[in-house]
Amino acid sequence: xxxxxxxxxxxxxxxxxxxxxxxxxxxxxxxxxxxxxxxxxxxxxxxxxxxxxxxxxxxxxxxxxxxxxxxxxxxxxxxxxxxxxxxxxxxxxxxxxxxxxxxxxxxxxxxxxxxxxxxx
Numbered sequence: 013x014x015x016x017x018x019x020x021x022x023x024x025x026x027x028x029x030x031x032x033x034x035x036x037x038x039x040x041x042x043x044x045x046x047x048x049x050x051x052x053x054x055x056x057x058x059x060x061x062x063x064x065x066x067x068x069x070x071x072x073x074x075x076x077x078x079x080x081x082x083x084x085x086x087x088x089x090x091x092x093x094x095x096x097x098x099x100x101x102x103x104x105x106x107x108x109x110x111x112x113x114x115x116x117x118x119x120x121x122x123x124x125x126x127x128x129x130x131x132x
Contacts (some may be wrong), residue, residue, distance in 0.1 A: 061077060
């Protein structure tokens with residue numbers, strides 16, 4: 013099996029720095045993307061995505077994406093909701109385009125369910 017590529021999409025209000033350990037590997041600008049290639053047979057890795065220190069000197073925000081998430085998902089979109097990171101993952105075997113997210117709804121009383129796709 014070859015490398016799996018995962019697109020990281022930055023929908024936050026700031027640039028994100030992508031690091032492996034303490035080593036920066038990319039800066040993903042606001043509304044930008046970066047592709048990570050991961051070998052599913054390789055050792056587990058953690059990638060850190062962080063904003064820089066803000067203008068008032070407050071600490072930046074950070075989150076972790078691991079190699080298992082990259083193997084399982086073809087697209088990971090990071091956005092902000094009420095100042096907190098929100099992550100939307102599109103599974104590798106999904107039929108949705110990378111910029112869409114699936115929402116599954118059920119009718120009241122446990123009847124039929126359906127899935128709708130919405131653009132982010």
